[in-house]
Amino acid sequence: MPERPFAIRPARDEDRGPLAGLFAAVAEERDGIAAEPPVDVERRAAAFHVDATIVATVGDDVVGGIWIDGPFFGFGELGMLVARDWRGRGVGSALLAAAIEWGRERGLHKLSLGVFPHNDAAIALYRKHGFEVEGRRRKHIRRANGELWDLIDMGLLLTGD
Numbered sequence: 001m002p003e004r005p006f007a008i009r010p011a012r013d014e015d016r017g018p019l020a021g022l023f024a025a026v027a028e029e030r031d032g033i034a035a036e037p038p039v040d041v042e043r044r045a046a047a048f049h050v051d052a053t054i055v056a057t058v059g060d061d062v063v064g065g066i067w068i069d070g071p072f073f074g075f076g077e078l079g080m081l082v083a084r085d086w087r088g089r090g091v092g093s094a095l096l097a098a099a100i101e102w103g104r105e106r107g108l109h110k111l112s113l114g115v116f117p118h119n120d121a122a123i124a125l126y127r128k129h130g131f132e133v134e135g136r137r138r139k140h141i142r143r144a145n146g147e148l149w150d151l152i153d154m155g156l157l158l159t160g161d
């Protein structure tokens, strides 16, 4: 098997800026994540909980990240993104696998997330890793253009009980 050209590792303090830059770039797409421009990059950088964030790197570049908010009553809420040029190469899958392992190691009983119904790539990725659809929040997210988008709730139980 060819060696993966990217590496997965826990985030560090110096990743805040690059991660926030990546977040702003993906927000510009106005498609996969709820955030839209303008993103306050400095504020976003400060908001990352690096202890609960995992990054994908290529050399010194951060090309993806996943973070686990919470825990809230034992569950963690996931957010993730991959740089456009790096999609479709297994980065998202590797990040999600690492986050699931992270959650198990810390005794979380569940991981959950919200995803837009049109986000086929993300939904397929989550399903591939065992997440199931648990519900749909109608007209949940107000977009900058005034549209109201539904949000699909997905979850993965990490324990058998």
Ligand SMILES: CC(C)(COP(=O)(O)OP(=O)(O)OC[C@H]1O[C@@H](n2cnc3c(N)ncnc32)[C@H](O)[C@@H]1OP(=O)(O)O)[C@@H](O)C(=O)NCCC(=O)NCCS
Residues within 6 Å of the ligand: 026, 031, 032, 033, 080, 081, 082, 083, 086, 087, 088, 089, 090, 091, 092, 093, 094, 113, 114, 115, 116, 119, 120, 121, 122, 124, 125, 126, 128
């Ligand atoms: C969703 C996202 C994180 C996926 O990351 P990725 O690195 O492209 O995903 P991978 O290459 O690891 O693909 C993993 C699986 O996802 C699915 N997938 C990926 N791209 C897909 C596409 N364009 N269409 C359908 N399924 C796709 C497949 O099941 C794939 O598994 P396979 O390669 O065995 O078929 C990435 O597209 C992204 O960052 N999008 C913008 C931000 C976003 O939407 N974040 C999620 C918010 S909920």
